Amino acid sequence: xxxxxxVVVGRVVELHEGPAGLEGRVSVRGARVEVAFDLxxxxxxxxxxxxxxxxxxxxxxxxxxxxxDNRRQEG
Numbered sequence: 001x002x003x004x005x006x007v008v009v010g011r012v013v014e015l016h017e018g019p020a021g022l023e024g025r026v027s028v029r030g031a032r033v034e035v036a037f038d039l040x041x042x043x044x045x046x047x048x049x050x051x052x053x054x055x056x057x058x059x060x061x062x063x064x065x066x067x068x069d070n071r072r073q074e075g
């Protein structure tokens with residue numbers, strides 16, 4: 001079995017309009033990751049978000065999740 005693409009949960013710590021659109025930083029276990037938010041314009045600082053390959057995909061409920069958890073996407 002090969003490793004699939006990682007989907008990660010983190011907390012939004014910064015949002016701003018950049019040259020390529022809505023951008024920000026997400027905290028994952030203390031590390032800051034640059035993420036594009038064009039697909040998730042409703043995201044706000046403090047939200048927990050699911051992201052992959054530097055693109056925010058969805059806001060998530062944190063119940064049962066630890067921010068920074070890696071999730072495998074079956075595919």
